[in-house]
Amino acid sequence: MKVKINGQEMEAREGETILELCLRQDIFIPHLCYHPAFGGQGACRMCLVELKEPGRKNNRLVASCTYPIHSYIEVITESERLQRLRRNIVMLLARRASQNPWMKEMAEQYAAPSMPPVETEPADCILCRLCIHACEKMGKSAIWSMFRGIEKRIATPYDEAADDCMGCAACAQICPTQAIKMEEDDKTRTIWNKSFELVACRRCGKNFATREQIAYMQESSGYEFDELCANCRKVTLAQNISHYNH
Amino acid sequence: MSAKVKESNPDQQTVLVCCGTGCTANGGRKVYEAFVEKIKDHPEWKVQPILKSTGCNGWCEKGPLVRIMPRDITYCSVAPKDVDEIIDKTLSEGLLIKRLLYRDPVTKEYLSSHHQTDFYRKQHKVALRNIGEIDPAQIEDYIAREGYQALALALDNMSGQEVIDTVKASGLRGRGGGGFPTGLKWQSCKNAPGQPKYIICNGDEGDPGAFMDRSIMEGDPHTVIEGMILGAYAVGASRGFIYVRDEYDLAVYSLGKAIEDARSHGYLGDNILGSGFSFDIEVVRGGGAFVCGEETALIASIEGRTGEPQDKYIFPSEKGLWGQPTVINNVETWANVPVIILHGADAFASIGTAGSKGTKVFSLVGKVVNTGLVEVPMGTTLREIIYEIGGGVLKKRKFKAVQTGGPSGGCIPEELLDLPIDFDSLTQAGSMMGSGGLIVMDDHTCMVEVARYYVNFLAGESCGKCTPCREGIRALLEILTRICNGQGQLEDVEMLEEISITMQEASLCALGRTAPNPVLSTLRYFRDEYLAHIEQHRCPAGVCRNLTTFYIDPEVCTGCGLCAKQCAVEAIQGDKKQPHVIDESRCIRCGECFRNCAFNAVKIG
Numbered sequence: 001m002k003v004k005i006n007g008q009e010m011e012a013r014e015g016e017t018i019l020e021l022c023l024r025q026d027i028f029i030p031h032l033c034y035h036p037a038f039g040g041q042g043a044c045r046m047c048l049v050e051l052k053e054p055g056r057k058n059n060r061l062v063a064s065c066t067y068p069i070h071s072y073i074e075v076i077t078e079s080e081r082l083q084r085l086r087r088n089i090v091m092l093l094a095r096r097a098s099q100n101p102w103m104k105e106m107a108e109q110y111a112a113p114s115m116p117p118v119e120t121e122p123a124d125c126i127l128c129r130l131c132i133h134a135c136e137k138m139g140k141s142a143i144w145s146m147f148r149g150i151e152k153r154i155a156t157p158y159d160e161a162a163d164d165c166m167g168c169a170a171c172a173q174i175c176p177t178q179a180i181k182m183e184e185d186d187k188t189r190t191i192w193n194k195s196f197e198l199v200a201c202r203r204c205g206k207n208f209a210t211r212e213q214i215a216y217m218q219e220s221s222g223y224e225f226d227e228l229c230a231n232c233r234k235v236t237l238a239q240n241i242s243h244y245n246h
Numbered sequence: 247m248s249a250k251v252k253e254s255n256p257d258q259q260t261v262l263v264c265c266g267t268g269c270t271a272n273g274g275r276k277v278y279e280a281f282v283e284k285i286k287d288h289p290e291w292k293v294q295p296i297l298k299s300t301g302c303n304g305w306c307e308k309g310p311l312v313r314i315m316p317r318d319i320t321y322c323s324v325a326p327k328d329v330d331e332i333i334d335k336t337l338s339e340g341l342l343i344k345r346l347l348y349r350d351p352v353t354k355e356y357l358s359s360h361h362q363t364d365f366y367r368k369q370h371k372v373a374l375r376n377i378g379e380i381d382p383a384q385i386e387d388y389i390a391r392e393g394y395q396a397l398a399l400a401l402d403n404m405s406g407q408e409v410i411d412t413v414k415a416s417g418l419r420g421r422g423g424g425g426f427p428t429g430l431k432w433q434s435c436k437n438a439p440g441q442p443k444y445i446i447c448n449g450d451e452g453d454p455g456a457f458m459d460r461s462i463m464e465g466d467p468h469t470v471i472e473g474m475i476l477g478a479y480a481v482g483a484s485r486g487f488i489y490v491r492d493e494y495d496l497a498v499y500s501l502g503k504a505i506e507d508a509r510s511h512g513y514l515g516d517n518i519l520g521s522g523f524s525f526d527i528e529v530v531r532g533g534g535a536f537v538c539g540e541e542t543a544l545i546a547s548i549e550g551r552t553g554e555p556q557d558k559y560i561f562p563s564e565k566g567l568w569g570q571p572t573v574i575n576n577v578e579t580w581a582n583v584p585v586i587i588l589h590g591a592d593a594f595a596s597i598g599t600a601g602s603k604g605t606k607v608f609s610l611v612g613k614v615v616n617t618g619l620v621e622v623p624m625g626t627t628l629r630e631i632i633y634e635i636g637g638g639v640l641k642k643r644k645f646k647a648v649q650t651g652g653p654s655g656g657c658i659p660e661e662l663l664d665l666p667i668d669f670d671s672l673t674q675a676g677s678m679m680g681s682g683g684l685i686v687m688d689d690h691t692c693m694v695e696v697a698r699y700y701v702n703f704l705a706g707e708s709c710g711k712c713t714p715c716r717e718g719i720r721a722l723l724e725i726l727t728r729i730c731n732g733q734g735q736l737e738d739v740e741m742l743e744e745i746s747i748t749m750q751e752a753s754l755c756a757l758g759r760t761a762p763n764p765v766l767s768t769l770r771y772f773r774d775e776y777l778a779h780i781e782q783h784r785c786p787a788g789v790c791r792n793l794t795t796f797y798i799d800p801e802v803c804t805g806c807g808l809c810a811k812q813c814a815v816e817a818i819q820g821d822k823k824q825p826h827v828i829d830e831s832r833c834i835r836c837g838e839c840f841r842n843c844a845f846n847a848v849k850i851g
Contacts, residue, residue: 041711042556042557042712042754043711043712043713043754044712044713045712045713045714045752045753045754046713048751048752061751061752062557062559063557063754066556066557066559067557067559068559068560081751084748085748085751085752088714088744088745088748088752089713089714089717089748089752092713092714092717092718092720092721092745092748093713093717095717096717115721118720127710127713127716129711144552145552145710145711147710148535148537148706148707148708148709148710149704149705149706149707149708149709149710149716149719150705150706150708150710150716150717150719150720150723151706151710152709152710152711152716
């Protein structure tokens with residue numbers, strides 16, 4: 001179906017969001033809480049765009065990450081109005097992660113005035129909630145956003161070591177501000193108040209997963225898991241396949 | 247299918263004891279129990295009187311209320327010790343007890359019925375039509391007052407589409423705050439493909455000071471149920487949910503009993519009144535989060551998910567509960583539906599203004615003489631509600647503002663008191679109808695502190711999901727607290743406006759988009775007060791402690807000593823009938839002397 005983005009006509013897929021279309025078309029819309037693996041949440045509000053609606057004097061503001069395209073629409077992704085809102089959102093968010101280089105850079109980029117820092121738990125968390133969805137996508141729900149209002153924060157239930165947590169660290173890897181603290185030595189990883197035994201790859205010897213993670217993968221897939229890291233698994237697979245060529 | 251109405255005996259007296267929340271808090275339940283005890287032993291009566299405990303009459307200020315029918319006598323502020331006298335004099339001998347009657351403050355006349363009082367005369371009861379008249383636990387009481395007749399009429403003579411068309415023609419708009427046309431919402435749900443469809447009643451009333459929906463659920467649960475059945479029939483839904491906040495214990499009980507009774511009478515369940523249409527309702531208790539009044543958060547909560555709103559680019563009427571087409575309306579909206587169906591759209595549409603039809607229930611609280619629940623036609627002015635029904639500002643103080651619409655609303659100043667209130671006029675004034683809270687404020691109220699109070703409420707009650715709402719509220723609260731503490735800067739006012747606009751434009755749901763209203767409306771109408779805090783380090787209302795000192799004007803002080811008695815820190819000294827003095831070093835600026843001085847001798851420094 002035809003739509004118009006910034007005055008330019010283009011083809012959209014039925015039901016895809018404005019943000020998904022724009023990402024496909026290389027039209028930049030800033031976003032913090034969207035990830036292609038989970039879709040939009042409409043939480044950070046950085047991806048707001050203007051929607052021209054016939055018969056309405058003012059353009060409507062919608063979150064491009066959650067607005068599904070079902071019919072012809074006209075969208076504006078850059079304007080003074082949007083610049084101002086994005087600047088203010090960055091201003092309000094940057095104070096939660098005032099020492100974080102990534103947020104500092106963003107604040108500079110949007111010329112956001114600085115406000116006194118806010119202490120958050122965990123420190124530097126901007127509550128984009130990507131960690132929650134990463135955990136959910138792994139098949140677990142060890143962390144969630146707790147409490148309401150300005151007290152809201154990401155935590156395990158009752159801040160205790162969560163039964164559901166298998167130490168996979170998907171949350172820490174996806175976090176844009178490195179707010180989730182993880183400590184590792186040769187044998188153990190500690191994250192969310194829980195310690196895990198690290199398992200080394202039998203081929204290259206590097207630690208690549210926790211014991212609980214491997215057990216979970218075996219249990220959920222029903223297959224015996226060869227203790228190989230992602231890279232060595234690829235190499236081994238390639239070697240196996242090459243036998244068939246002869 | 248028409249409901250049976252019992253023949254009434256004209257000699258039979260009925261005693262209605264108000265056991266609404268306000269009256270119960272004042273001992274109404276004890277009065278009722280005293281009647282139960284004492285009404286039995288009068289063998290000389292030819293016809294035993296009927297005793298009923300009712301829902302809230304609305305006149306909470308004068309509770310506990312006892313009404314005696316059919317003579318329509320209303321006794322105010324009744325205590326259990328008055329019960330003997332009421333039985334002996336009024337029930338047995340037909341005499342009035344003067345001291346329990348309401349005395350008009352102007353004419354000094356004793357009024358035997360509450361219907362003659364200023365508080366009731368201007369009211370027009372539609373949603374509250376049965377409350378106070380019936381025992382909510384008796385389905386027969388509801389049936390006797392046209393109850394379930396609208397349902398019988400619709401099932402007998404109307405198609406679902408005709409029900410929707412009637413609601414559309416009535417002009418009914420959602421009473422929960424949004425003001426969306428109810429008929430359009432139903433049409434959208436009816437047209438949406440997919441089965442099953444659901445009906446939800448939003449009983450998650452959470453505005454500070456609001457108790458309209460609570461009173462309806464407690465005092466007339468069957469009207470809500472009948473409204474929902476009619477809605478279900480109209481859109482083709484088979485299951486309904488009433489979402490009630492957990493704190494409303496009596497409402498949960500009252501609804502539960504009513505649902506059971508409606509089932510056993512054939513109004514709910516399979517094959518309703520033999521029509522082939524089936525529908526049932528269950529009560530869901532919310533956890534008490536204010537944000538769950540927002541419909542997408544409420545739906546998430548029923549589904550067992552965290553009560554957080556979602557973008558509504560597809561309305562719940564198309565994709566709601568468990569992804570199915572869902573009609574969600576507020577308690578008061580449902581309560582209006584049976585009346586519209588039974589008496590027709592025209593009768594309903596003849597009440598109200600061009601854009602807002604019917605009546606609206608308000609909970610009138612704060613510094614007003616007659617606190618309570620009032621229902622008036624849309625278009626009634628704020629002045630009529632506050633001065634004629636409400637009896638004016640308490641202690642004859644000067645009116646300063648009225649806060650409408652709860653934390654999403656704003657403060658309306660004296661110059662707008664003649665505003666006829668409806669959905670649109672209040673929005674234009676920078677406030678909103680909201681669910682119908684009206685909080686009257688006198689000149690001892692600091693408007694900066696009021697804004698801070700509401701923002702602080704939302705700091706705990708926003709869901710915290712989206713950035714503008716969560717972080718915007720945090721920033722507003724910091725700045726307002728700073729101003730109240732006397733550390734405000736002129737730039738702060740600009741920053742308040744900048745953040746407020748961002749919240750209005752960018753927040754995910756209506757809670758965030760309206761959260762800055764208390765700030766923006768006070769900035770709009772009481773900017774001087776902000777500037778007095780910032781530039782002169784003075785709180786004109788004498789509320790903000792860091793910015794206030796009190797002194798006693800010796801010319802005015804009569805030396806009555808009331809202030810000295812009230813002072814918790816013994817900071818006020820003075821001889822009898824001689825001007826008193828405040829010791830500033832001891833004074834904690836609580837303002838008790840200032841608020842209580844009958845001669846206005848305590849002044850702000």
